[in-house]
Amino acid sequence: MSELTEKIKKIFTDEKLDILIGYEKGSLPLRGTPCFIESAEDADKLIFDSTCHNNLAKYLTDQKKTEVDARKIGIVVKGCDARAVVQLVVEKQFERENIVIIGVPCKGVIDPSKLRAKLRDKEISDFRFDGNKIIVSGENFQETFDKNELLSDGCLSCKYPNAPQYDYFIGDPAEPIASKDEYADIDEFEKKPPDERWEYFEKEYGKCIRCYACRNACPMCYCEQCFVDCSMPQWIGKGGNLSDKMIFHIVRAMHLAGRCVDCGACAAACPLNIDVRLLGKRIEREVAERFDFTAGMDFETPPALATFREDDKQEFIM
């Protein structure tokens, strides 16, 4: 029995949990999958490693949509997931007392879309971790990747690999990977002339088929009716117009301003590997620099866009 399962069994019993949300081994190699544990014995199947990329906080809000839920829920969280949970509590999506936050140290998670891109159409049947390497194999091939090549972009510059708020923490806190400056990509991008920037977004968002997987994977997108699904009024059309695609992406990013925790769940969910991160990261930076706010760090600070200061800068107002 691993330290994780042993401790979680104890927590399950001590806290009288009704359900615990964690990860188990997935049916595909390198894809841990979310699982729901309803009894302490069940906890044996729990795992946590770099294959556990989903943001489990998503399930907390999904549940709330369907019923009034007073169950006591335990949740296994990486740093970013924990921040999502905290932010959701701040936004009053559920009662703090009903949630038991169990932090685990995160060493970065594999982005399935990066893996897809690397493997092209080869199928892997097995993998193992060897320090900072991942060795994957399948029929007639074996390949070794640097872990960093496959990690989510957010993980490479993540500053909070451990839950900033938790009830229990299992394991030793992880060191941030910090192989990359957080805003390096943005600095690079902003050196481009405006036309090229527009072209970049045109090319990226132009690919979007509006399956809304990015929205559905995001723990912060919990609206009962998303603006894209409204038919009265219909804010955006259903067809393939670039303007509709652009409006979806910009408005979604605005709705996540000061709330996104850069967990990468949206990017990982996109079947077309669209860059849904850059814009969100740019907004996150502006929120941090202008309003001195980082989402999901504590239960007290009001979200940046739900508060104000009378002397907020207004250099852009004429």
Next chain:
Amino acid sequence: MATDKNNDFTPNIIGFLCNWCTYTGADLAGTSRLQYPPSILPIRVMCSSRVDPLFLISSILRGADAVLVGGCHPGDCHYQKGNYYTRRRFALLKKVFDTFGLESDRIRLSWISASEGPRFAQVVTEYTGKIKELGPNKYAEEVFL
């Protein structure tokens, strides 16, 4: 519609004007018979904070040449805090426009009170001039039409 930056181009500016201040200011400009260019299409909203970023983005990407949001001066919002929230949102939206390489001058937030009829006329005149300089919204054709 003229396509270059000459004088017969009259921009289409959508105005989202707060009922309690800018809209009344616009009325005052009218009843005082102040002259300003016929470039603005006013839409009355109950507070500047009612203006969802969606309205601005949609207007620009669907062909408006510019959007003017008018609200009460800080401290004067009829609902006390609305315009402070508007200000924060607007700051981010400007940044999004810049990031996209969209001309962020095509969206503007101004505080204009109910008694500032002349200021309303002056803002519309000045902003119309500015948008004339920028020319027609080039994204309109590229994106939608």
